[in-house]
Amino acid sequence: MAVTLKKGNIPATPHTEHYSIPNVLALEEIHGSYGFNGSYTRKIHVRSYPTEQSKLPEAADFSLSSKVVSDKALQPYHILTQNIPFEKDFVRSRKPLLVGAKTAVSVSKPKLSMNENEFFKNGERHEILYVQDGSGILKTEYGEVNIRKGLYLIIPKGTIYKVDLTSPEAFFLIIESQFPITFPPHYMNKLGQATLMAPVVETEIDIPEFQEPIDKKGEYTLYVKHNGGNVTAITLSHHPFDIAGWEGTFYPFGFHIDNHHGVSREIHTAPPMRQTFQSGDGNSYGFSICSFKSQMEGWHQKDIPAPYAHSNVDSDEVLFFASSNYTAREGVIGEGSITLHPGSIPHSPHGDAALRSMKERAKVSNMLAVMLDTFFEDLLVTEVGYEYRDKEYALSWYKAGQAVSGKH
Numbered sequence: 001m002a003v004t005l006k007k008g009n010i011p012a013t014p015h016t017e018h019y020s021i022p023n024v025l026a027l028e029e030i031h032g033s034y035g036f037n038g039s040y041t042r043k044i045h046v047r048s049y050p051t052e053q054s055k056l057p058e059a060a061d062f063s064l065s066s067k068v069v070s071d072k073a074l075q076p077y078h079i080l081t082q083n084i085p086f087e088k089d090f091v092r093s094r095k096p097l098l099v100g101a102k103t104a105v106s107v108s109k110p111k112l113s114m115n116e117n118e119f120f121k122n123g124e125r126h127e128i129l130y131v132q133d134g135s136g137i138l139k140t141e142y143g144e145v146n147i148r149k150g151l152y153l154i155i156p157k158g159t160i161y162k163v164d165l166t167s168p169e170a171f172f173l174i175i176e177s178q179f180p181i182t183f184p185p186h187y188m189n190k191l192g193q194a195t196l197m198a199p200v201v202e203t204e205i206d207i208p209e210f211q212e213p214i215d216k217k218g219e220y221t222l223y224v225k226h227n228g229g230n231v232t233a234i235t236l237s238h239h240p241f242d243i244a245g246w247e248g249t250f251y252p253f254g255f256h257i258d259n260h261h262g263v264s265r266e267i268h269t270a271p272p273m274r275q276t277f278q279s280g281d282g283n284s285y286g287f288s289i290c291s292f293k294s295q296m297e298g299w300h301q302k303d304i305p306a307p308y309a310h311s312n313v314d315s316d317e318v319l320f321f322a323s324s325n326y327t328a329r330e331g332v333i334g335e336g337s338i339t340l341h342p343g344s345i346p347h348s349p350h351g352d353a354a355l356r357s358m359k360e361r362a363k364v365s366n367m368l369a370v371m372l373d374t375f376f377e378d379l380l381v382t383e384v385g386y387e388y389r390d391k392e393y394a395l396s397w398y399k400a401g402q403a404v405s406g407k408h
């Protein structure tokens with residue numbers, strides 16, 4: 001994030017003597033990316049370093065690692081996440097469905113808040129959550145963000161947080177990247193402000209609402225995800241939300257999908273016009289996240305709003321359907337479906353979608369989906385993803401074609 005924030009009680013000059021409690025020296029910590037050259041935040045702990053563990057670390061009683069089904073034939077996948085049960089809390093309900101060397105896609109469908117003295121930290125990947133359903137509070141060391149349907153939550157690697165629910169259950173899509181997740185750099189000017197033609201406005205974010213530091217001793221369990229999904233339970237001697245203040249650009253924030261302000265053109269708008277976030281360099285590593293929301297379709301008198309068939313050879317494409325409305329996949333996908341279209345084979349709309357889409361010409365379409373396109377990275381299906389797949393998805397274009405020719 002480029003918007004620099006200052007919250008709470010911090011020294012006027014970095015790395016200087018400071019007291020948020022009289023006569024107790026406050027302790028500084030830098031939470032940063034790309035070595036000491038990337039985005040970072042300076043945190044001021046009221047009295048304890050974040051390194052104070054009161055017990056030896058142990059493997060947690062759960063794991064977030066995943067086995068892939070790499071020996072299966074190349075094929076597009078359709079995973080019915082709507083059939084995955086709601087269970088446990090946000091962390092223990094996480095299920096990786098698609099994984100690559102740098103990227104992972106999971107869902108979490110919790111029905112419980114996390115225990116009061118338990119916290120989570122993704123120590124290996126940055127996260128972007130999409131709230132498909134439910135409400136609650138993302139509680140972090142930087143402050144709180146209200147969770148609501150349609151919100152993206154960007155959580156930098158290393159952020160200590162927990163998820164409390166205020167609804168009976170919730171449904172999160174979780175995308176992880178080894179690289180920081182930002183608004184696309186090509187939308188930003190040299191000072192980090194979104195240009196006037198960008199479909200996003202960098203200030204239209206939900207910033208964490210700062211909370212007073214919790215200065216408490218005790219036993220607090222921090223589950224740290226590391227090394228491909230292993231989870232270690234670290235016992236801290238003090239409450240981890242002990243931040244007197246912070247300043248910087250590296251912090252969790254929310255961005256509602258409604259705040260992606262679509263850009264249309266006279267003929268079909270290709271996915272890069274719908275990009276909301278990026279991880280990596282936007283070229284050779286990382287991924288692009290696009291928001292497929294309703295927007296004005298092309299107004300050329302012969303425009304075909306449905307997409308063309310495409311072989312996007314350098315990307316594996318993942319679509320999460322927040323709504324079952326999607327002209328190109330009508331009758332095939334449902335709300336909550338995830339599709340994986342590998343770059344090795346083309347994909348296209350189903351059946352007579354191109355013909356049907358002409359009714360949408362110069363009108364506002366009806367859709368809500370989140371897309372991830374990797375840059376030069378293959379994604380593999382996990383055993384859980386495989387279990388919830390639509391077994392005959394690879395035949396769905398043929399079947400839709402047959403159904404159309406049967407009508408004529």
Ligand SMILES: [Fe+2]
Nearest residue numbers: 310317341347
């Ligand atoms: Fe596609």
